[in-house]
Amino acid sequence: MPRSAGTLLVLLALIVLWQGLHLLVGASSLASPVQTVTKLAALLATGEFWLNVSETMRAFVAAFAISLAGGITLGIVLGVRKLAGNVAEPILTTLYSIPKVVLYPLVLLCFGLGISAKIAFGVMHGLIPITLFSMNAIRQMKPVYRRTSQVMRLSPSQNAFTVIMPAILPEIISGVRLGFSLTLLGVLIGEMFASQRGLGFMLTSAINIGQIDTIMAIALLLTVFAVTCNTLMMRFDRRLTHR
Amino acid sequence: MSEKWLRVAVVTAMILLVEALCRIDVIPRMVMIAPSDMVVELGKLLASGQFSADIQITFTNIAISTVLSVLLGFAAGVIIYSLPSLRDAIEPLLASYYAVPTFVFYPIFITLFGVGSASIIAIAVLLAVVSMITATLNGLDRIPRVLRKTGQIYRMSRVKTALLIELPAAMPYLFTGVKLAVAYSFIGVIASEFILSGAGVGYAIAYAYNLFENGHMYALMLLVLIVVTVVNTLLNIVDRRLQARRQR
Amino acid sequence: MSAAASGAKIVPLAPQVAAAEAHARLRGVTRVFELPKSTLHALGPIDLDLAKGEFFSVVGPSGCGKSTLLDILAGLSEPQAGTAEFEGKPIRGVPDGVGVVFQEDASFPWLNVRDNVAFGLRRAGMDPAEITRRVDYAVGFMGLKDFAGSYPAQLSGGMRQRVCIARTLVLQPRLILLDEPFGALDQQTRLLMGDELLRLWRETSATVLLITHALDEAAMLSDRVGVMSTRPGTFIDFVETGWERDRDSRVVSTPHFGDITARLWEKLRIEALKIMSAGKA
Ligand SMILES: Nc1ncnc2c1ncn2[C@@H]1O[C@H](COP(=O)(O)OP(=O)(O)OP(=O)(O)O)[C@@H](O)[C@H]1O
Ligand SMILES: [Mg+2]
Numbered sequence: 009m010p011r012s013a014g015t016l017l018v019l020l021a022l023i024v025l026w027q028g029l030h031l032l033v034g035a036s037s038l039a040s041p042v043q044t045v046t047k048l049a050a051l052l053a054t055g056e057f058w059l060n061v062s063e064t065m066r067a068f069v070a071a072f073a074i075s076l077a078g079g080i081t082l083g084i085v086l087g088v089r090k091l092a093g094n095v096a097e098p099i100l101t102t103l104y105s106i107p108k109v110v111l112y113p114l115v116l117l118c119f120g121l122g123i124s125a126k127i128a129f130g131v132m133h134g135l136i137p138i139t140l141f142s143m144n145a146i147r148q149m150k151p152v153y154r155r156t157s158q159v160m161r162l163s164p165s166q167n168a169f170t171v172i173m174p175a176i177l178p179e180i181i182s183g184v185r186l187g188f189s190l191t192l193l194g195v196l197i198g199e200m201f202a203s204q205r206g207l208g209f210m211l212t213s214a215i216n217i218g219q220i221d222t223i224m225a226i227a228l229l230l231t232v233f234a235v236t237c238n239t240l241m242m243r244f245d246r247r248l249t250h251r
Numbered sequence: 252m253s254e255k256w257l258r259v260a261v262v263t264a265m266i267l268l269v270e271a272l273c274r275i276d277v278i279p280r281m282v283m284i285a286p287s288d289m290v291v292e293l294g295k296l297l298a299s300g301q302f303s304a305d306i307q308i309t310f311t312n313i314a315i316s317t318v319l320s321v322l323l324g325f326a327a328g329v330i331i332y333s334l335p336s337l338r339d340a341i342e343p344l345l346a347s348y349y350a351v352p353t354f355v356f357y358p359i360f361i362t363l364f365g366v367g368s369a370s371i372i373a374i375a376v377l378l379a380v381v382s383m384i385t386a387t388l389n390g391l392d393r394i395p396r397v398l399r400k401t402g403q404i405y406r407m408s409r410v411k412t413a414l415l416i417e418l419p420a421a422m423p424y425l426f427t428g429v430k431l432a433v434a435y436s437f438i439g440v441i442a443s444e445f446i447l448s449g450a451g452v453g454y455a456i457a458y459a460y461n462l463f464e465n466g467h468m469y470a471l472m473l474l475v476l477i478v479v480t481v482v483n484t485l486l487n488i489v490d491r492r493l494q495a496r497r498q499r
Numbered sequence: 500m501s502a503a504a505s506g507a508k509i510v511p512l513a514p515q516v517a518a519a520e521a522h523a524r525l526r527g528v529t530r531v532f533e534l535p536k537s538t539l540h541a542l543g544p545i546d547l548d549l550a551k552g553e554f555f556s557v558v559g560p561s562g563c564g565k566s567t568l569l570d571i572l573a574g575l576s577e578p579q580a581g582t583a584e585f586e587g588k589p590i591r592g593v594p595d596g597v598g599v600v601f602q603e604d605a606s607f608p609w610l611n612v613r614d615n616v617a618f619g620l621r622r623a624g625m626d627p628a629e630i631t632r633r634v635d636y637a638v639g640f641m642g643l644k645d646f647a648g649s650y651p652a653q654l655s656g657g658m659r660q661r662v663c664i665a666r667t668l669v670l671q672p673r674l675i676l677l678d679e680p681f682g683a684l685d686q687q688t689r690l691l692m693g694d695e696l697l698r699l700w701r702e703t704s705a706t707v708l709l710i711t712h713a714l715d716e717a718a719m720l721s722d723r724v725g726v727m728s729t730r731p732g733t734f735i736d737f738v739e740t741g742w743e744r745d746r747d748s749r750v751v752s753t754p755h756f757g758d759i760t761a762r763l764w765e766k767l768r769i770e771a772l773k774i775m776s777a778g779k780a
Contacts, residue, residue, distance in 0.1 A: 015340050110453065231355075
């Protein structure tokens with residue numbers, strides 16, 4: 009497998025670069041790879057850390073579930089209803105490029121300082137990309153597929169499950185992958201700004217007291233988690249679509 | 252045309268609804284001020300010049316980070332494209348890139364570059380550059396083989412082919428990257444200011460929130476919304492022109 | 500109908516035209532594609548001489564290597580074995596004086612019709628007034644006058660193909676290579692475009708190599724038709740049509756035309772059957 013060998017080599021180069029940078033700027037500015045992993049192991053051994061992890065996860069899972077269900081449903085409706093889609097699309101892309109943090113005070117004022125504010129903030133980040141990708145999946149489906157299923161006189165459910173679903177699935181999974189990352193980002197930012205628990209809160213307090221190794225340990229954990237989930241989703245996509 | 256008006260009508264109706272809800276106190280003043288008040292506040296705020304330094308610093312940083320991301324992303328995209336083995340190694344990493352919560356690295360940039368514009372621009376570029384790289388690779392991939400062959404038939408030099416055939420053929424895809432780079436620069440800069448900074452529009456909003464100065468806060472939010480909408484609309488106009496030429 | 504009964508002149512295979520006259524010449528040309536896990540013998544060995552001013556057509560089953568052959572003559576790819584020459588010089592890169600209309604749509608989507616057609620002339624640094632004159636002529640000639648300012652995305656497939664033909668012809672190449680240029684056109688337009696191509700060919704005395712799926716097109720337009728086998732494509736027959744130089748589409752109503760197409764179909768039918776039975780096996 010020369011492909012993944014190359015990828016491993018690049019990863020290795022990144023770690024070497026990290027170590028080099030660490031030596032250049034000093035341990036107080038940038039923890040080394042070994043220090044980071046050690047710190048992460050130490051954190052994982054404490055119960056308090058797991059409390060924070062589960063707090064973040066609860067908010068994330070709820071936010072992601074809402075984004076997923078809402079985004080796909082909304083996207084399909086807007087994809088099928090041409091006029092509604094055309095009217096909504098520019099509004100959605102504008103909402104997508106708004107730095108949503110600026111709206112966070114509004115979310116806090118509406119939902120208060122609790123888990124629901126974090127969930128709402130995660131949904132604000134994740135919902136729109138999933139909606140946009142699902143909508144475009146339907147709109148950009150080759151018209152010839154629809155005509156083919158008509159000619160074959162498929163029933164509406166046959167049409168939905170054997171033609172439309174497989175045709176739009178890759179696009180939807182791309183949207184879900186992006187939505188996954190952004191929902192996680194939204195929840196974390198929410199915790200960083202106003203929360204007393206969760207990984208985001210841990211990050212903020214570590215920043216305030218300058219604990220660089222804690223910051224990097226959490227960053228590493230989140231990166232590994234997000235990249236693993238993303239890779240699994242890509243595998244799933246490839247299994248389903250033979251691409 | 253009618254779609255456009257319908258869209259205007261939908262947005263107007265939503266604003267009016269919020270306005271009405273605020274006026275009849277369904278939405279308390281403590282939570283949100285009426286949209287018309289936001290406009291008034293924004294007018295006062297711009298006239299007073301109280302935040303002009305913050306506004307200037309924010310939009311300068313966004314501009315710098317957009318330009319840097321587009322140039323760096325394009326250059327990196329071309330290099331990666333021309334080295335297939337490097338590309339094979341890097342592509343799986345690029346596909347997972349947006350899964351990395353980039354903001355988490357912001358504190359590290361602060362320890363490296365200090366609190367200030369450099370860290371903010373660094374985080375925004377980190378966020379924006381990869382979409383430009385991906386768009387560049389996609390654009391170069393999608394140049395039909397027959398167009399490059401046509402360049403050869405006209406016996407054009409490598410540089411001429413790149414400028415007159417490859418660049419225009421890839422342009423619609425490159426522009427998608429530019430659009431994303433702008434959006435991510437906005438998000439990167441303002442979010443960094445919001446979380447951890449002592450200046451800029453993002454900081455000013457967080458500051459106003461902490462002091463319960465709803466007038467300032469909503470005026471600044473409105474400013475960001477307006478600027479993003481205008482920039483996005485302009486980019487979409489250009490984009491639609493480019494996409495219209497894409498065939499089939 | 501047997502080959503002997505047809506009126507077409509039967510020509511022996513392999514080197515025919517006197518070598519000195521050959522405008523383009525292929526000897527033992529072979530093309531092999533290296534695939535990730537195997538090699539694909541796409542073409543050859545091919546021997547072919549194109550006489551100066553000849554109108555030569557190639558017919559053959561899909562995938563037999565016709566486009567590959569055209570790429571080699573255009574200098575776009577090099578054969579693994581054999582030699583290719585144009586005007587007495589070996590073909591290394593794209594030679595001067597060769598024009599190509601590709602099978603795929605090669606119009607530039609970012610340029611309008613007029614700028615597309617002018618593209619090659621501008622590259623050659625021609626005087627702007629002359630460019631305008633030639634482009635106007637070619638655009639009118641191809642029936643695109645009303646669309647001169649339109650972009651390819653606004654045109655039909657057949658119109659885009661006409662843009663590509665115009666873009667090639669304005670350069671007045673000495674060797675014109677056409678890969679199914681009329682593929683996207685309707686039958687009537689096809690015949691009329693064929694007439695226009697013949698007229699142009701007579702006026703410019705260019706050498707033409709035309710790849711086509713349509714046997715009637717090959718029979719009506721050509722001085723000589725080469726029939727290719729299934730992949731790896733080699734020439735299995737050459738048919739001389741014996742038409743006058745100033746012919747046009749009306750030849751389709753002559754009995755001789757029927758004889759030529761019958762002869763072509765007889766050869767091609769066998770090759771087509773091979774593909775079908777190979778597919779079943
Ligand atoms: N760049 C390439 N790489 C690998 N194989 C190729 C390449 N180009 C062509 N081939 C293969 O070579 C064979 C001949 O292809 P070619 O395009 O010359 O056929 P053709 O006769 O023009 O077919 P058609 O009439 O369908 O256009 C085909 O089997 C094709 O798969
Ligand atoms: Mg072909």
